Amino acid sequence: MRIDASKVDRIVDAYGCHRDSLISILQDVQAECSYLPEDALKRVAKRLKLPLIQVYGVATFFKAFSLQPRGEHMVRVCLGTACHVRGAPAVLDEVRRQLDVEPGETTEDSRFTLETVNCLGACALGPLVVVDSEYQGQITPGKVKRVLKQYMNDGRGK
């Protein structure tokens, strides 16, 4: 996906073209095109009069930012302690098998990106899988297919 400079400019201007807002700007750019394209980072650096490496450094520091194109849906499998003891590894294996990707990768049809997280703060719901921003609690390997199917069939977004 390409992002044109005017879109980036609009986001930068919304924050008053201020360096302190770098993280917020990057978040908005990522919301716009699901990841941080090289061109967009260069544009942000130019507009904020920052060296590109500084913008790049921030973008690589935070796990929330991705420099690789991501799928339409984010699938986050929690592997925190509570989820782990309730069988999260088996759930992860099933998700991996269903989507045919490893954690951190995107499916070939760019519908799903699989990620593992270490805790989502909803341990009572564990084992937990979060698709986009919907929490799917008490997941078992058997339920994985049904959950993912909702997102496979609905065309674009939810």
Next chain:
Amino acid sequence: MIELTIDGTKVRAAPGTTVLEAAREMGIVIPTLCYYPGLSSYGECRVCLVEMVKGRGRSSLEASCALPVEQGQVILTSSAKVKKARRVVVELLLASCPSSKTLQCMASNMGINQVRFKIKPRECILCGRCVRYCKEQMRSGGIGFTGRGTARRVTTAFGHTPEECRNCGGCQWICPVCERACTADSLVNGLCGGCQNLAHVETCEICTGCSESVGAHGHTVY
């Protein structure tokens, strides 16, 4: 002026100076790695650790290059605690970068005879000298830190030569690893030992007659 005590001697230092600068003014040798005159203090390598006595038998280890002088401070620069901590720090740095002559010399001066950590060479100790040099002296900012934790590296953005780079070569010149490679053929326990074994031990010129072995390189004169 601020009055403090370094190794039992009363010192007066201007406000805003660091303990390291005050100590060097007195001729006290504190080894440093990430510190470089003219660059901002970064306090990353922890080689310049000193002991700050807090009274009632308590003390803390502080990086002297980033520790501002304070009224009444009591600093020890070569206590047993400091020496032990520095040795561990250098051992850790050596484990990630055994090919650096600067580090090997430092280890030989400190009397380190083995590296107890698993050696994983990655040719960078993340001291940030090159990054600060590029940013502060060259006013450029072509290189910087990326990633975090074990993935932290010094690189250029997207792996391309940045527009800001003027090919000054300063980043290589100032790097304690690139600057001089250790030419020892083989490492024993992560140490070259080459210079240490060949050169005879002598007392240094600064403190004639202290009769203490100071390793192959003597005290470094700053």
